[in-house]
Amino acid sequence: MLLKFTKMHGAGNDFVVVDLISQRCKLRPRDIRKLADRRFGVGCDQVLLVEAPGNPEADFRYRIFNADGGEVEQCGNGARCFARFVRDRRLTSKRVITVETASGMIVLRVRDNHRVEVDMGAPVFEPGKIPFERTEAAQSYSLEIEGGSLEIGALSMGNPHAVHRVEEDVQAVDLAHLGPLVENHPEFPQRVNAGFMQVLSDSEINLRVYERGVGETLACGTGACAAVVYGITRNWLQDTVTVNLPGGKLSVSWQGPGQPVIMTGPTAVVFEGTIRL
Numbered sequence: 001m002l003l004k005f006t007k008m009h010g011a012g013n014d015f016v017v018v019d020l021i022s023q024r025c026k027l028r029p030r031d032i033r034k035l036a037d038r039r040f041g042v043g044c045d046q047v048l049l050v051e052a053p054g055n056p057e058a059d060f061r062y063r064i065f066n067a068d069g070g071e072v073e074q075c076g077n078g079a080r081c082f083a084r085f086v087r088d089r090r091l092t093s094k095r096v097i098t099v100e101t102a103s104g105m106i107v108l109r110v111r112d113n114h115r116v117e118v119d120m121g122a123p124v125f126e127p128g129k130i131p132f133e134r135t136e137a138a139q140s141y142s143l144e145i146e147g148g149s150l151e152i153g154a155l156s157m158g159n160p161h162a163v164h165r166v167e168e169d170v171q172a173v174d175l176a177h178l179g180p181l182v183e184n185h186p187e188f189p190q191r192v193n194a195g196f197m198q199v200l201s202d203s204e205i206n207l208r209v210y211e212r213g214v215g216e217t218l219a220c221g222t223g224a225c226a227a228v229v230y231g232i233t234r235n236w237l238q239d240t241v242t243v244n245l246p247g248g249k250l251s252v253s254w255q256g257p258g259q260p261v262i263m264t265g266p267t268a269v270v271f272e273g274t275i276r277l
C-alpha cells in the first residue's frame, strides 16, 4: 500500500500527518511504528490522522498515535499542525476550525505567520479522571521514586501529565533516567507525560518533557499547558506565560479553574512524501 503523508513540526515536536479523507487506508499499530521510526521509516514523535468527523458540530476528527503505536487522547503541538495541514491541503478555508478528539472538542484559530492558537479546554484535576491513583485532588502530591519522593502536580489536559518544579537549571535533570520512572509509575495506570519545569520569572519558564510512548521531545504542547496550569495554581506564575522548550517557544494563558487553556505557537512543513507500507 502506498501512503501519502506530510512531515511537519511544531517547535520541534515532529509529526507524520496523514489525510484519510482523500485517501483510504487502515493503519495498524505496526504501520504507525514504521512511520514513526527514525531509521526504517519517516521519523516522528506522533502520527496524526485527519478524518471526517463523526460529530456534526465538528469540522474534522483528529486522531493521535504516539511513536510506540498507541492511540492517545490529545496533542497540542499536533493540533496546530493539524490546522495548518487542513488549510494547506484546501480541506477547509475556515480560520476557526473545530475538531473532535478522543478527549472532546478543541478549537483551532489560524493566525498570521503560520501561527495557530488552540483552545485546549479546561484542565481536569480529579485524580480518577487523570487517571492517578489518589483519592482526593490536591495542589501537589508526593510521588515515591526509587525510595525518595518527588513533588509533582498532576492533571489532565485531555491526556495525563505530572509536572515537577526544579530549582536548578532544567538542563541538568537526568531525564533519560527520571523520565521513564515517572512515565511508568504504578500510580498512573495509563502512564503519564512527565514535565520538569524551571521557573525563570512569573511569566517565563523553561520546560523539558519526557513524553509517554515517545521519550524526550523537543516540545510538548499539552505539557506546556500542564506546567503553566500547575505553576498558576501554586502562585508561582501569572496568567500568561512564555514556555521555552528545547525546540522553541510557546505562549500559554489560563484564567483559572473551569476556564480553557489557550496555547499559541508555530507550525512548520518539513516535506511531503509517499511511503510503501
Ligand SMILES: N[C@@H](CCC[C@H](N)C(=O)O)C(=O)O
Pocket: 013, 045, 046, 066, 072, 073, 074, 075, 076, 077, 078, 159, 160, 193, 211, 212, 213, 214, 217, 219, 220, 221, 222, 223
Ligand atoms: N506532543 C504532544 C503530546 C502527545 C501525546 C503524549 N505523548 C501522550 O501520550 O499523552 C503535545 O504537543 O501535546
